[in-house]
Amino acid sequence: MTTPTPEPDLRIGVFVCHCGVNISQTVDVESCRDFAAKCPGVAVARDYKFMCSNTGQEQIERDIRDLRLNRVVVAACSPLMHEPTFRGACEKAGLNKYLFQMANIREQCAWVHDDRRLATEKARALINAAVRRVAVQEPLEPFEAKINSATLIIGAGIAGIQAALEIAEAGHPVYLVEREPTIGGKMANFDKTFPTLDCSACILTPKMVSVSHRPNIRLRTWHEVESVSGFIGNYTVRLRRKARFVDPLRCTGCGQCISHCPASRLPSRREILLGGAVMTEVLPPSNGDGPHRRSWDTSLLHPEAQTGTGPEQYSHEIVSDEEIATDLEKFAQPRRKGPSPMQRYLKLVSAQAKMTEEQIGKRRTGECTGCGFCTEICDGLVGATAIRMAVIGKDGKGKDIRRPFLTSLEACIGCGACAHVCPTGYLDIRDQAMRRGGVKDFTLGNDRAIYLAFPQAVPKVPIIDPLSCIHLQTEGGCGVCQNVCEPEAINFDDREEIEEVQIGQILVSTGFQLFDARGMAQYGHGRLDNVISSLDFERMLNSNGPTGGRIRLKDGREPRAVAIVHCVGSRDENHHRYCSRVCCMYALKFAHLVKDRTSAEVYQFYIDIRAYGKGYEEFYSRVLDEGVHVIRGKGAEVIEQRWGDQSDGILHVRCEDTLIGKVRDIPVDMVILCNALEPQGDAGDLAAKLGLSRSPDGFFLERHPKLDPVGTVSDGIYIAGACQGPKDIPDTVAQAQAAAARILATVSKGAVLLDPIKASVDHDHCSGCRICNTLCPYQAISYDAESNVSTVNITLCKGCGTCVAACPSGAINGAGFSDRQIMAELEGILV
């Protein structure tokens, strides 16, 4: 591209917009117009109430034709808003659309100032800059890019699933990437959905199955997006498949492995307790190595291992290996046929402890019976020999009293197998986050190291959690699942893999995460039993959940009074200022379900009820008619207080009832917190990979809040569902369908026109220094050794201008952003 010679007969038209009163109340538009009229090269200057209206655009077109304008400046709002509109008007009247320039006197002037004189002065400077710049602008031609018809969808919640089905239905390929082992998102946790109370699984599962059956949906669960490069129509995406350790092509989904696995998966920050004291603490891994484990309490050490420095000395005898539970058969050799070691254990334990197999581990007396199952499994199956028995005295009948002890502070791998077989809970496993409360067990599906997220998971292939699996943690122990798996699907050598795919457009539907209410200690979540989060309660309501859909307290009783506390983390200066929109409605759904399934009283603590959607207010009235107590006042705190051995109503919810102006204290058995919906923790990383913006609340930013809620500032990348902001399922699905329609429209066009704002190297001036090659953030510049010059690949160039500024020979020109144009603009502002 050569430097243009300014046209001798410049005829610039300047159009200043009032934007109703948006601009004119702070900027003196008429004086700006008069100022513009006097600028060199300006043939006409006008002002108008709404330049973007039909009349406004027609005025521009008329002037171009009648007054032979060859440059146009519009001083109005942000180019993000209406540059395409006015460029279109220029084009319609036969003027090259790159001979147009916009001066932003609204967002960057009228809206941010209140001094009319100074604002007007600034508006004039901005207009002057635009006029000078447009004078040296040159006509450019957009170039065409073909559209690859494949689409990448990131996140397979209801939004991603719906969009994938729509696009596949139209016959185009989709890569559906989900970082969890199954698709379904939050909705897969629900039992019923408001306001119609239709069964969540009934409406979601068919869609999930349909996804897995469509040949043109390439399902990539347990995958993450590694990197994205390219531009609309032509993206190259690298996907990382995480190690699953189960071959999906061989696995039949029989579940044998799961019922035989002795290791506990949840929780990831767990502690193994021995007689109530922390024996081992397992923390999540730091920088890629295995989980971090710690044992520190020397008083739990076996007498043999005691160093003598512990605070307490044990004087008990040491039990030799031969003495240990010789009446039990050896369990170490797992067999493919017949009962698993676990099952054999449970049989023996139940016989000895006179309990049914279901009761094992649930009858938490916490007293050790000295049965020795823990040391057996640790030694035989796990191969860790982390605990051994010692005799600590004689009982009344003169029999030895035996207790397990740690063999060394490092031996235990924290797998929890001992806790799993312990019939009484003397050995126990608990979530460290729940240190002050009980065991956290709100999971769908099973809690083994090899697990299926829930029975309807798609794909129905289990996965091994390497941090919990005994085999992977001990390099060779256990291996039970491999032994019992008939189709030989278990592959302990599985490693992550990178796959590169070519796609044309991207839909981001990564949803939300739940606010962690432990950040609001006044509610006692994680400290008090029976204070639970909304998503945990959804799991409890679910027939696949830990209680099979029954509403139960931790100790198994049915609650007699339940409190539902709204706005936990939402509408709160200390956490999220926004309203999470769906909480009021799911709170009402909860109230209805509690009423339906128990005879408990239900108390709702709310700030306002926001029942804004179709059928929502009606649902609210219905729930009120069912006799739910609604108390207008934000729940202030939850306090556990009991008198004597009282067991009912020990959780007290306090609030100021703003309707009667009194502080109230309501005793209940269970408190359900309505946690805020917040952006995914890694939303920032994904935004960086894709070049997306985020609004101040952290959700992905749409191109326009009203007129383009599914578009983004990057062409070819769309957003849908709760990743854009909290929303319910109907709105999520509507957005997913809208995004799919947009994607399909582009696919059917086959090609798009792209702005020619790109860099180019003038080979006559290029010295071949190669400075630009390494500076270009998109690796768009290549060097040709033979001719000793660099060349820009315009399909990769994003027009950022880095190389233009860096080239020491001034050999690189940025079309539409030449040095000359930038200097002219600067001069316009400064003079």
Add this chain to the structure above:
Amino acid sequence: MAAPTTDYAYFPGCSLESTGIAYDKSLRAVFRALGLGLHEIDDWNCCGATAYMSVKETVSFAISARNLALAERQGPRDIVAPCSACFLVLAKTRRFLQERPALREKVDEALAAAELSCECRARIRHPLEVLVNDVGIAQLRAAAKRSLRGHRFACYYGCQMVRPERYFEPDREFPMAMDDLFRALGAATVDYPLKVRCCGGMQMVTNEPVGLDLTQGLLDCAVSLGATAIVTTCPMCQFNLELYQDKITARAGRDLHLPVLFFTQPLGLALGCDPAALGFEHQVVPVPGDSLTLAEAGS
């Protein structure tokens, strides 16, 4: 371990010279036992207490800034303020002076008249937080000479220290520092749900029924949980909780007598200080004598 700060400026505040004298004695004993310096601010004045701020804001900031200025003149040390009200007022003054230049200007002027100036560098610290963070629970446990086994404390933090200045983030609504400390020293602590609820403060004087209601709730809960004593961090809380127990027992119709200690008293016992130096003689509700003769640690 990185060398911790071992020297602090000390702002006792009016209460510690009168109703809270046991706090002053035991705090000094604990710091001495740990080899930490406490340098009382020369010529300190009343912090203004929390009420004065709402009466004469600017003046209240000026008088409490005087203490900061005096401390600064003595050397660059963090200021230890054991009374929760003093702690809050001083911390708030420091923050306001840092955040509000207009106020700063006025206060500077007032200080200048007394030939003082204040950079507001020194942090305002509560001794509990100093002990837990600067010394550390593990170190305190290592330094313990006696075990507190057998005690069952209700750790009561009160509202002023933890809530307004967000001192114990992120657990400002349910601090655990004192609980962790005493558990490490061998005592049991009850899961005291009212640990940050208001004790009534000055209401006891201005509106006794309200004050009594609040204090009764605190005592009732601690007694029902089987606590052997309430342990406090604030002279006002200690005063309210201890002095009205006869009245409260009468109106409640059940025995709500319970020793109310400053946290530095049992801590001093654990660290091996002479019980006579810990101010137990000032206790209105007596502490059972046998709990003063504790087992040697590790025995």
